[in-house]
Amino acid sequence: MARMSWSEACHLDRSLLSLDHFFSMPPDYAQTLTGGLTNRCWKVVATDGKAYVWRPTTPITKAFSISRFQEYQILSAIGTSHLSPAAVYINDQGLLVDWIEGSSLTNDLSFDALLKTMIKIHDLDTQRVPVAPFNYTARVDHYWMLLPEESKVEPYLSLYNRWRVAPNLADVGLTLCHFDLAGYNMVKTEQGNKVIDWEYAALADPRLDLTLSIDVMDEKPLDAVYQYCKLRGVEGVDDWVEGVMAWKPRATMMAMLWYLLAHKLWGDDEYLTQAEQLRQTFCS
Structure with a gap:
């Protein structure tokens, strides 16, 4: 700094x-x-x-x-x-x-601790949050619209078209979601772990929020979903497993577009490399 x-x-x-x-x-x-x-x-x-x-x-x-x-x-x-x-x-x-005074949890955060914080966020009263629900299709369409024409080519075009619509899932309700919950956005304080950088936060399907953090923390999806449901006391685990698996390719595609747009805005080739790595995950 x-x-x-x-x-x-x-x-x-x-x-x-x-x-x-x-x-x-x-x-x-x-x-x-x-x-x-x-x-x-x-x-x-x-x-x-x-x-x-x-x-x-x-x-x-x-x-x-x-x-x-x-x-x-x-x-x-x-x-x-x-x-x-x-x-x-x-x-x-x-x-x-x-x-917020404290120490960053970038390199010192267990997935269990992350889930406990995520659950606190998901359990907050959404009636007190006066914002419109997150629209996944509108968000990825916005990213796509701003991309330069040279990025709107194969295989990016096919991936965008295939995954641009939100999945049709069993309703588990909307919660407040942070959408970028990881150690780099958490601070250890004397009062407990706190969360910063709420700029992407919205009311949304909590399974998308969980999917994003599973990817960032490189956790096994099935194990992570069961762990979340156990900690939160959620029944109907199958709906959560199905939801996370359905959101996973969409979350990856959204992140891919984010990095392509970041490359356009900043010109740093590292963003293009990240986008390409995410694209390659669809091949596997």
Whole structure:
């Protein structure tokens, strides 16, 4: 993280100037935060020592269908759960949230611990979350629409067409889903594990959320589903197994399009390599 004066930070990112009305005095300093793929965020430390994270709205966030206002709505609704940072301030330039002090769980998180946190999220009262349900087809269509024409070719075209429609599954209800739950988005604190980076969060089929984390953690799907259902006390495990297996190729295709779009936006060939690796998983 690069630490710099507030004026230097504002010169680099003009969206920080929109916080002038929030702070009675200019913050002490700001630091760039690394690790996020979508977001280029800032740690902002006020003169009283209190720290925040500034999550700007940018052309990149818009390209990935990220709404800072929806993120604010979700964080505000679940604030009493103590699972997430508190949403502090929102404007058309971005979202300010509390900084969570602790140690990253990037390399120190068991799948059991991840599932216990995921279940806490899935058990939150969705009546308090005033956002529209996630639309899988609309999301992948949006990614596809923004891709350059040279990416809309075989075999990407066939994979997109085959898997662009959500599966027809037994209804297990909608829950709040994080959609990027892994150690890199979790912080170990004195009050327990907390979750950061809620920009992709939505009301959705929890089996998709589970599928995404199974893939990130490289777990065996069947074992992972049984473990989740046992921890959550879910009956009808077959509906969950069927759901995860049906979502798996769709989640992979969605991630593939995400990396193709990231390659277009940033020009980093590593994103193209990731997209190609995901494409190859369909061959196996």
